[in-house]
Amino acid sequence: AQRVTQPEKLLSVFKGAPVELKCNYSYSGSPELFWYVQYSRQRLQLLLRHISRESIKGFTADLNKGETSFHLKKPFAQEEDSAMYYCALSSGNEKLTFGTGTRLTIIP
Amino acid sequence: GAVVSQHPSRVICKSGTSVKIECRSLDFQATTMFWYRQFPKQSLMLMATSNEGSKATYEQGVEKDKFLINHASLTLSTLTVTSAHPEDSSFYICSARDHTGRFYNEQFFGPGTRLTVL
Numbered sequence: 001a002q003r004v005t006q007p008e009k010l011l012s013v014f015k016g017a018p019v020e021l022k023c024n025y026s027y028s029g030s031p032e033l034f035w036y037v038q039y040s041r042q043r044l045q046l047l048l049r050h051i052s053r054e055s056i057k058g059f060t061a062d063l064n065k066g067e068t069s070f071h072l073k074k075p076f077a078q079e080e081d082s083a084m085y086y087c088a089l090s091s092g093n094e095k096l097t098f099g100t101g102t103r104l105t106i107i108p
Numbered sequence: 109g110a111v112v113s114q115h116p117s118r119v120i121c122k123s124g125t126s127v128k129i130e131c132r133s134l135d136f137q138a139t140t141m142f143w144y145r146q147f148p149k150q151s152l153m154l155m156a157t158s159n160e161g162s163k164a165t166y167e168q169g170v171e172k173d174k175f176l177i178n179h180a181s182l183t184l185s186t187l188t189v190t191s192a193h194p195e196d197s198s199f200y201i202c203s204a205r206d207h208t209g210r211f212y213n214e215q216f217f218g219p220g221t222r223l224t225v226l
Contacts, residue, residue: 096215099151
C-alpha cells in the first residue's frame with residue numbers, strides 16, 4: 001500500500017528565512033509526487049509535480065528515491081506563502097494519496 | 109487552468125434525509141472525477157473514482173449504497189449521501205481530470221461542500 005507522511009502539522013518561519021516542508025512516501029513502484037497548496041478560503045491547487053522539475057513561486061522539490069522523500073523548499077519565505085501544504089503521491093492509476101498536510105505560517 | 113465547481117457549497121439537513129452534491133467541470137470534459145472526504149484538520153481521503161458512463165470504483169471501507177455516485181455526462185458527477193446521519197457530516201471535495209492532455213492530466217479541485225447533518 002502507498003503512504004505519504006508529512007511529519008510536521010504546523011511550521012512557523014520568519015519572513016526571509018528558508019522554508020523546508022518535509023514529505024516522505026512509501027511505494028514499491030515508481031511514484032509520481034506532487035505538492036498541493038490551499039490558501040485561506042481557497043480550493044486546493046497544484047503547486048508543483050516532480051516530473052516537471054519546475055520552480056513555482058520560488059518553491060522547488062526534488063524526488064530522492066533513496067530516501068523516499070520529496071521535500072518542498074524555498075530559500076526566502078514570503079508572507080503570502082502562508083497556507084496549508086499537502087504532499088501527494090500517484091501510483092499511475094490516477095488516484096492520489098495525500099499526506100496529512102502542513103500548515104505553514106510566515107511570521108512578518 | 110481548468111475550473112471545477114461544486115453545488116451546494118454548504119448544506120444542513122436532518123438525520124435520515126438524502127443529500128445530493130454536484131461536481132461540474134466548467135470548461136473541459138472529464139471522463140474521470142474523484143470524490144474525497146475531509147474531516148476537520150485531517151487530510152483528504154479518496155472515497156471513490158467516478159467514471160463517465162460506468163459504475164464508480166469505491167475505496168475500501170466506503171459504502172457504495174450509502175454514497176451513490178452518478179457520472180452521467182462528461183461534465184457532471186453527483187454524489188448522493190443517502191439516509192444521512194450526523195457521522196456523515198464532513199467536507200466533501202471533488203476533482204476532475206482533463207483527459208485531452210492540455211494540463212498533463214492534472215487534477216483540478218472543486219471548492220468543496222460542507223455537509224452538516226443534524
